[in-house]
Amino acid sequence: MRIVAAMSGGVDSSVAAAALVEAGHEVIGLSMQLYDQREGREAFGSCCSLDDLYDARRVAAALGIPHYIVNFEEQFEQTVVRNFVEEYASGRTPIPCVHCNATLKFAHLLERAEAFDAAAVATGHYARVVYDEEHGRYRLLRGVDPAKDQSYFLFSLSQEQLARAWFPVGHLTKPDVRAMAARLGLTVADKPDSHEICFVADGDAGGFVERRLGVDGRELEGEIVDTAGTVIGRHRGLHRYTVGQRKGLGLARPIPMYVLRLDPAERRLVVGPREELGRRELTASRVNWIAGSPPDGPRRVTARIRHRHPDAPATVEAGPGDHAQVVFDVPQLAVTPGQAVVFYDGEDVVGGGWID
Amino acid sequence: MRIYLDYNATAPPLPEVVEAVSQAMAGIPGNASSVHTFGQQAKAALDTARTEVARLLGAEASEIVFTSGGTEADNLAIRGAAEALEQAGRRHLVTTAIEHEAVLNTMRALERRGWEVTFVPVDASGVVSADAVAKAIRPDTALVSVMHANNEIGTLQPIEEIAKHVRGSGALLHTDAVQSAGKVPIDVKALGVDLLSISAHKFGGPKGTGALWIRRGVRLFSQMTGGRQERGRRAGTENVPALVGMGVAARIAARRVATGLGDIAALRDRLESGILTAVPGTVVNGDPARRVPNTTNISFDGIEAESLLIALDLEGVAISTGSACSSGSLEPSHVLRAMGLPQPRTRNSLRFSLGPSTTKADVDFVVGVLPKLVSRLRQLGRPAVAGR
Numbered sequence: 001m002r003i004v005a006a007m008s009g010g011v012d013s014s015v016a017a018a019a020l021v022e023a024g025h026e027v028i029g030l031s032m033q034l035y036d037q038r039e040g041r042e043a044f045g046s047c048c049s050l051d052d053l054y055d056a057r058r059v060a061a062a063l064g065i066p067h068y069i070v071n072f073e074e075q076f077e078q079t080v081v082r083n084f085v086e087e088y089a090s091g092r093t094p095i096p097c098v099h100c101n102a103t104l105k106f107a108h109l110l111e112r113a114e115a116f117d118a119a120a121v122a123t124g125h126y127a128r129v130v131y132d133e134e135h136g137r138y139r140l141l142r143g144v145d146p147a148k149d150q151s152y153f154l155f156s157l158s159q160e161q162l163a164r165a166w167f168p169v170g171h172l173t174k175p176d177v178r179a180m181a182a183r184l185g186l187t188v189a190d191k192p193d194s195h196e197i198c199f200v201a202d203g204d205a206g207g208f209v210e211r212r213l214g215v216d217g218r219e220l221e222g223e224i225v226d227t228a229g230t231v232i233g234r235h236r237g238l239h240r241y242t243v244g245q246r247k248g249l250g251l252a253r254p255i256p257m258y259v260l261r262l263d264p265a266e267r268r269l270v271v272g273p274r275e276e277l278g279r280r281e282l283t284a285s286r287v288n289w290i291a292g293s294p295p296d297g298p299r300r301v302t303a304r305i306r307h308r309h310p311d312a313p314a315t316v317e318a319g320p321g322d323h324a325q326v327v328f329d330v331p332q333l334a335v336t337p338g339q340a341v342v343f344y345d346g347e348d349v350v351g352g353g354w355i356d
Numbered sequence: 357m358r359i360y361l362d363y364n365a366t367a368p369p370l371p372e373v374v375e376a377v378s379q380a381m382a383g384i385p386g387n388a389s390s391v392h393t394f395g396q397q398a399k400a401a402l403d404t405a406r407t408e409v410a411r412l413l414g415a416e417a418s419e420i421v422f423t424s425g426g427t428e429a430d431n432l433a434i435r436g437a438a439e440a441l442e443q444a445g446r447r448h449l450v451t452t453a454i455e456h457e458a459v460l461n462t463m464r465a466l467e468r469r470g471w472e473v474t475f476v477p478v479d480a481s482g483v484v485s486a487d488a489v490a491k492a493i494r495p496d497t498a499l500v501s502v503m504h505a506n507n508e509i510g511t512l513q514p515i516e517e518i519a520k521h522v523r524g525s526g527a528l529l530h531t532d533a534v535q536s537a538g539k540v541p542i543d544v545k546a547l548g549v550d551l552l553s554i555s556a557h558k559f560g561g562p563k564g565t566g567a568l569w570i571r572r573g574v575r576l577f578s579q580m581t582g583g584r585q586e587r588g589r590r591a592g593t594e595n596v597p598a599l600v601g602m603g604v605a606a607r608i609a610a611r612r613v614a615t616g617l618g619d620i621a622a623l624r625d626r627l628e629s630g631i632l633t634a635v636p637g638t639v640v641n642g643d644p645a646r647r648v649p650n651t652t653n654i655s656f657d658g659i660e661a662e663s664l665l666i667a668l669d670l671e672g673v674a675i676s677t678g679s680a681c682s683s684g685s686l687e688p689s690h691v692l693r694a695m696g697l698p699q700p701r702t703r704n705s706l707r708f709s710l711g712p713s714t715t716k717a718d719v720d721f722v723v724g725v726l727p728k729l730v731s732r733l734r735q736l737g738r739p740a741v742a743g744r
Contacts, residue, residue, distance in 0.1 A: 068666050115663045
């Protein structure tokens with residue numbers, strides 16, 4: 001079968017492509033160019049993930065498959081970067097990776113795959129898709145490696161997208177993947193995992209947002225208040241803070257203070273002691289149900305409110321509209337607007353949405 | 357089966373060139389600067405190559421400076437002239453908006469270092485008007501650089517006319533003839549230019565070799581400093597085997613151009629009219645008459661050139677758009693943009709460039725396969741996007 005392998009130049013997607021080749025598929029490697037990666041115009045040496053694209057190309061050559069770099073700068077700018085800046089500007093803490101997956105990899109790239117007569121897009125995500133014959137639909141499952149599971153980032157995939165999404169490393173552990181890369185002699189076998197937000201070169205998301213908004217950081221400064229409304233300090237712009245944050249507040253208080261809430265209307269940062277951080281309920285919006293339709297009535301799930309957070313038992317109920325109400329059995333720390341909440345039933349992703 | 361229609365990117369080395377280069381690799385081991393017999397042998401081989409390259413351009417062998425390619429030749433011409441004439445108070449440069457990046461980015465680099473640069477626009481057919489260039493020339497203009505043939509759309513620029521305006525202004529006239537050498541007859545005297553760049557691999561020679569023709573008496577500042585090679589105009593031991601190959605390619609190109617390039621224009625026209633007929637929503641970019649005989653640039657409504665290029669490659673057909681960035685992904689064409697084409701057309705056009713090995717069967721295969729690919733691309737249903 002002809003399959004498009006989305007190749008980022010990392011070890012996971014490289015091994016995903018290799019596994020498809022070994023399985024006898026006709027694999028076409030595609031890498032996405034997402035932002036302008038030209039070397040500095042005057043001086044050079046300041047770079048960049050051009051290296052990743054070159055790694056992808058080398059892996060494709062080693063696998064003996066064609067490889068193309070597709071220019072998605074415009075799509076990336078419109079669906080990922082702009083949203084990232086807007087979310088921060090409105091006092092939320094975004095996760096751009098979800099948009100990148102749903103819109104770039106499993107919409108635009110899938111469309112390219114169709115253009116090239118390929119049956120599916122394969123990525124290096126640690127997640128699994130299985131077809132449920134009985135109900136005639138696809139299930140999205142956690143990756144086998146609990147330390148690497150990336151199903152959280154894929155909650156927004158529709159049945160149509162799942163039908164054509166392949167995750168060849170989802171049933172492997174990271175050590176398996178590295179071992180396979182080493183066995184195949186792939187140069188990326190020992191390449192470190194990426195953690196940073198890829199388009200924020202220096203890790204300074206705050207500075208990135210300010211540059212994109214075209215403002216001086218000082219214009220965004222405001223008051224830090226406690227829950228009684230007493231001003232107890234100043235902040236450097238709400239986009240530089242996230243709920244649950246304790247470090248970097250610059251407060252001299254007898255007890256540790258945490259960010260409880262960002263209040264963009266008043267441009268205030270509301271802080272308080274750890275006990276006040278817990279929340280039992282949340283509303284999620286733009287909820288996607290993997291089965292294709294919402295469950296009838298309340299459903300017992302475990303819910304995850306951040307990528308690297310353990311699941312917590314909760315009850316979720318769909319509605320109104322594409323919203324869902326989530327009630328945790330015990331209060332959760334740092335429920336953060338802009339992050340995703342993803343519902344699981346054992347291995348299965350039930351659905352997920354954006355925390356309001 | 358693989359069909360190669362990307363001769364403007366590079367023309368695969370001619371068999372005679374491959375043969376000559378390998379023989380020279382083994383048989384001419386010396387350094388052309390050496391006094392001894394080995395050196396003399398290498399020097400003689402270089403002289404022959406220089407004469408053959410000069411003949412392709414209607415020039416004298418002594419006016420040819422070998423370089424590492426078209427880009428270096430352009431850099432030497434522009435930077436060399438700008439720096440030489442700076443002392444005379446000339447700090448202004450003129451070029452066009454559709455030049456190759458070798459010229460455009462060299463101009464921009466000089467601009468950042470204090471030179472003033474005028475980028476003359478082109479009309480909707482991709483031709484610069486000689487009058488517009490004339491108007492851009494000032495008393496302090498050091499150099500005018502206008503390409504002979506455009507690499508993306510193939511249009512030929514009115515160099516002779518421009519030369520009339522430059523003459524007497526005290527400025528030098530450079531033309532980047534990388535895309536015209538070997539495709540149309542070139543006579544540097546008839547063109548009336550002072551400097552002319554060529555690249556061997558565009559007419560079947562080895563990559564990494566090129567030349568700048570410098571009219572006798574024109575003074576440039578060298579850009580590569582070191583030994584006294586190339587009469588002190590370009591330091592560095594000459595790549596003798598590759599330059600021998602360039603000489604052979606130049607000889608063959610000169611012969612071909614003199615006999616009218618066979619039926620390449622007829623094949624190009626067959627391809628062009630075939631596509632226009634078989635694929636609705638297509639249009640040719642650039643002046644249909646004033647262009648090199650091997651190139652056509654066609655816009656396909658409602659598609660991304662990038663996807664069509666990949667789909668064609670998967671069918672065994674190699675073409676390009678002419679503008680790629682450092683990663684190899686495609687960018688909107690600065691040439692089509694400069695022609696004032698609407699934004700979609702700067703992203704939906706493909707360049708087909710033919711060469712001496714192109715056959716009627718190649719052309720017919722491409723015309724046959726395109727309708728299927730284009731309609732598949734046009735029919736793509738956008739998959740549902742959830743969770744946005």
